[in-house]
Amino acid sequence: MPPVTFADVQSAAERLAGQAHRTPVVTSRTLDERVGAQVFLKCENLQRMGAFKFRGAYNALSRLSDSERARGVITYSSGNHAQAIALSGRMLGVKTLVVMPENAPASKRAATAGYGAEVITYNPAESDRKALAESLAAEHGYTIIPPYDHPHVIAGQGTAALELIQEVGALDYLLVCCGGGGLLSGCAIAASGAAPTCKVIGVEPEVANDAYLSFKTKTLHTIHNPPTIADGTRTPSLGELTFPLVLEYVADFATVSEDQIKAAVRFAFERLKLVIEPSGALGLSAALSHALPFTGRVGVIVSGGNIDAATMAQILTET
Helix, strand or coil: CCCCCHHHHHHHHHHHCCCCCCCCEECCHHHHHHHCCEEEEEEHHHCHHHECHHHHHHHHHHCCCHHHHHHCEEEECCCHHHHHHHHHHHHHCCCEEEEEECCCCHHHHHHHHHCCCEEEEECCCCCCHHHHHHHHHHHHCCEECCCCCCHHHHHHHHHHHHHHHHHHCCCCEEEEECCCCHHHHHHHHHHHHHCCCCEEEEEEEHHHCHHHHHHHHCCCCCCCCCCCCCHHHCCCCCCCCHHHHHHHHCCEEEEECHHHHHHHHHHHHHHCCCCCCCHHHHHHHHHHCCCCCCCCEEEEEECECCCCHHHHHHHHHCC
């Protein structure tokens, strides 16, 4: 049996009912004309704490034993997973600690602390976040809930695609951004059960294309600290769980340039009245730039909206 199944996604959906927002699906005739297809945007930028990450974090924490809850959990994240773990911990009464890089977006760090997590910072040039978290977990007995390479996290993330298909019906394509592959693999598993003919496409920045290379060569590739504005995709590689799941369930990959990512953020703001962070705009960027010949009914997971004011201002004023 694979580590995550369609039944696991369905089970996660039951746990998330009444806890996660059932986020809206947005359509636009202008967008359809630009893409040459009927496009459905699943707006996880309007999810609790502003990103899809809440789904996986809550599903994982809700399954802890009483003793695990009493000891607390620790994770490592540059932002959205950090906030998701912190909020889920507050809701479930679980102590949370988050290892975050010193250069994490200020808004994400502040929100993580605001939700009640203890934030532990590190210098990414000198320390490894996973190793630091593992050391603290071993010392204090914390349970580690990693950002993407965890079966309950993957299953929870897949509920975004499950909801989209339940609302709009079968899709020809589903475009999903990819960092560590938790959202992508979860959504691909969900689509395999809810819309078996749907082709799930992973989308990465051109300068952070480790998953693209891994998918194409069937060999795991790693890129450390890629220089992309899409900070949520700076994970070095797919995980031990997500890599084989991506190979099994994903149909293809596309990449987009930094300029194309920014153009999608601007389009969403100016034409759709949506605030989307660069990582969350990857699927929309692939559709707008015709990265692949998308036709028919196309779903897009808009994965998050946690963008700081300075970055948004910079993107909106560029020509």
